[in-house]
Structure formats: C-alpha cells, structure tokens
C-alpha cells in the first residue's frame with residue numbers, strides 16, 4: 331500500500347477488537363468463536379511490498395528458516411499492476427484482475443462480489459471452520475477478505491513494544507484461546523519503509539528484521555499450542571508485490587517477483603518449479619484444509635507443492651503443474667504453446683506459467699490475429715490446445731522471456747532439435763521474434779549456443795507462421811538448457827511465436 335494513506339485511514343476493525351492492548355488481561359472474551367483444536371490448519375503470512383531480491387540478506391532469519399524447511403520460490407509472480415489492491419485480491423480470490431476487477435487501491439470498478447475470497451469458500455465447504463484475518467491495511471478486510479469470520483484491521487504497524495501491539499496480542503490470544511483453521515496475517519512495515527526510505531535501504535532492512543522477529547513470535551505461539559502435536563499447520567508466506575526505488579506499481583521484474591514459501595508436515599523441501607503465481611495460493615490452502623476442491627469454484631490458479639492425487643477428476647484442471655521429465659524424444663519445453671494459462675485479456679498482461687518474463691511479453695488468443703490470412707487458419711492455434719494462445723512480443727521496448735530446462739539425467743546427449751512457428755507480425759523492420767538456446771554445463775559455462783532461424787524468409791507485416799528451427803550436436807557435459815525468446819531489435823515490433831519445442835536424441 332502507499333504509505334500516505336496510512337495517516338488518513340482510521341481503525342476500521344469490522345469486529346471491534348474486544349480488549350485494550352495495555353490491559354493486564356489479554357484473554358479473548360467468550361464471544362469469540364472457538365474453533366476446533368487438532369487437524370489441518372493454515373497460517374498465511376502476508377508481507378506488503380516484500381521484494382524477492384531483498385531476502386537472504388540476513389535480516390530475516392525466521393523467513394529464511396521457513397524457506398529452508400519447505401518448498402520455496404523466489405521467482406513467484408504478482409499480476410501486472412503491482413500494487414496492494416490487485417495483489418491481495420489475486421492472492422485471496424485466485425483470480426487475476428480481469429476477473430476481480432481491482433486495478434488500484436481505490437477498488438473502483440471491482441467485481442469482488444463475483445470472485446469469492448478464500449475464507450468465504452472455506453466456510454461454504456466447511457461451515458464449522460473458523461477463520462480470522464488480521465491486517466494492517468484495512469481495505470483487505472473491508473473489501474476482499476469479507477468471508478473471514480473474525481476480521482481485525484489496524485491502521486498502523488506495531489510499536490516495538492510487543493505488548494503494545496494489538497495486532498500481535500490479538501494473534502497471540504487467538505492462538506492461545508481459540509483454534510482458527512485459517513489465520514491470515516498481513517504486515518505493512520516493509521512497504522512503508524520502502525516508500526519512505528527506499529527498497530533495500532537500511533531502514534527497509536530494519537523493518538524487514540522487525541517483521542521477521544514478529545513472525546518468529548507468532549510461529550512460537552503456533553508451536554506452543556497444547557494441541558499442536560495433533561495439528562498439521564501449513565505455513566504459507568507471500569507478498570502482494572515487490573518494489574524498487576521508493577515505490578512499485580510497474581510491470582517490471584523487481585515489482586512483480588514475490589516470494590512464496592510453503593512448509594508443513596509432509597511438504598518436501600526445495601524449489602517450486604515451475605514458479606508459482608499469486609493465484610495459486612488460495613487453491614493450495616483450500617486443498618490442504620478440505621482434501622478436495624469444489625467443482626463449482628473457478629480459480630485461475632493451481633494447487634502447488636501438495637500431492638494432488640486426492641483431487642477429484644472434476645477438478646483435475648487444478649492439479650499441480652509438472653515439468654516435462656528429462657528424457658529423449660519428447661518436448662522438454664514447459665508451456666511451449668502458451669496454452670497452459672489464459673493469455674492476454676484486453677490489455678492485461680497475465681503471468682505465463684513456466685516462463686520468466688522481463689518486460690512486456692505475454693500470450694494472446696490466436697483469434698486476435700487477422701482471420702483473412704489463410705496461413706493463420708491453417709497453422710494456428712496449436713492442435714488440441716484449450717486456450718488457443720500464441721506468444722506475443724514487443725508490445726513496448728525490450729521484451730524477453732526465458733525458461734531454464736534442467737537436463738541432469740541425460741548423459742550422452744548427442745543431438746538436439748529446437749523448433750517453433752513464428753510470424754514477423756506487425757513489424758516496421760520485418761524482424762520476427764528470436765528464439766535462442768544456450769546449453770551449459772553444471773558450472774553455468776556455455777558449451778553450445780544456437781538461434782532458431784526461419785525455414786523461409788518471413789514476410790513483412792504478415793501473420794503467416796513460418797517454421798523456425800535449429801539443430802545441432804551437443805557436448806556430453808551439457809546439464810542445463812537456457813531457452814530465450816526475445817524481440818529486442820525493434821522496440822515497435824510485434825511478433826508471434828507458438829509451439830516451441832526442444833527435443834533431444836541419443837546417439838544412434
């Protein structure tokens with residue numbers, strides 16, 4: 331959120347916090363719902379403005395420990411408008427902004443009534459569940475987390491004195507005396523320090539260290555619950571957006587990349603690949619708590635990290651996305667048709683699963699291409715592809731998108747074939763998109779490089795798809811392929827590409 335709004339916002343607790351923070355008696359009064367001790371539970375930790383590149387700097391030992399203890403991603407993505415309103419909305423509803431309609435912190439034009447929050451859906455499926463949302467930015471509770479049974483909003487960050495911080499004493503009381511099944515906590519310190527003093531400034535790291543200490547206290551309280559031994563807590567950490575300089579809001583890497591850490595009983599440790607997205611957290615939380623998802627729910631995200639074997643067939647579309655296994659003779663590119671996700675809607679740059687994006691690059695429905703070009707009808711969309719997308723490049727300035735493909739099990743690789751179909755599209759200089767590949771050994775030393783070239787010249791200002799291909803022989807020490815799409819030679823160009831494939835063959 332923007333720090334300026336802090337001063338004018340008043341405390342807007344939707345349920346007035348029922349005790350004064352300085353009273354000796356911090357026990358919650360009986361009118362708080364109690365919940366059930368034992369069973370599966372979720373603590374969802376949200377940190378406003380936490381930029382990925384500022385982690386692992388020593389200021390956040392508790393967060394670092396959560397990353398080490400479970401599944402982690404430092405390259406998870408927020409949506410293209412990197413501010414709090416759309417960010418928290420996507421995190422809590424599993425829809426992108428073309429559906430929740432939140433494009434700013436004024437929430438003007440939002441359609442959140444049609445995109446229920448994770449708390450509402452939890453109570454639909456499990457009416458006895460107890461949920462709580464404690465946030466330092468009141469609009470979350472007023473407009474997004476409306477289904478949380480207990481909502482407490484605070485218009486300020488915690489003072490350094492623990493017992494004077496209602497946000498923390500209420501959390502402690504909830505964890506001591508009540509048994510929330512889904513507890514959402516959202517801190518503001520980091521974002522406020524970023525706006526006032528700069529992201530990655532000394533004061534930013536001071537704020538991060540403070541939030542980290544407070545998270546440590548909360549984690550201690552979770553573990554101190556008398557019923558903790560009978561409980562399975564999933565601890566989820568993420569952010570609404572990143573930041574740089576003194577702000578955020580851009581469709582840029584430092585603003586879009588956010589952390590996602592998920593730890594808990596049975597959660598394997600290690601990186602989450604392909605990188606998750608904000609919309610993946612609500613389905614993952616609900617699946618952990620409920621053991622299945624309701625077919626009526628309509629998420630943009632997927633279940634990540636958790637074993638999805640128990641997901642019923644009606645909701646198989648939410649199964650955890652899996653990378654292609656390294657093996658000979660199959661396409662090793664994840665989401666090379668751009669069809670795994672919905673593409674561009676209007677002017678909305680939805681994150682593409684599996685691809686790291688730098689700059690304006692996304693996928694669009696092939697149907698937007700001129701239908702009077704017979705080659706488009708003939709060659710696009712991808713056969714059997716559900717969403718009929720193609721990658722589009724060069725909407726503004728430099729556009730790059732890349733994918734790192736691990737090839738650890740493929741000793742003795744001898745040949746590769748990289749292929750796709752591309753058009754020059756609208757291009758003043760008739761330059762089509764470039765598809766390049768760099769093969770590396772385990773030490774990130776380049777061992778081979780190639781560019782896929784058109785099988786015949788691309789026609790200027792045409793949407794005819796031309797095959798592009800690169801073939802070659804690889805040194806056997808290759809362990810990683812770094813695949814890159816870009817259109818950086820002409821900032822006004824629009825090019826399209828689809829059906830990207832990398833196939834390796836063993837020596838005969």
Ligand SMILES: [Zn+2]
Nearest residue numbers: 331332379521
């Ligand atoms: Zn902010």
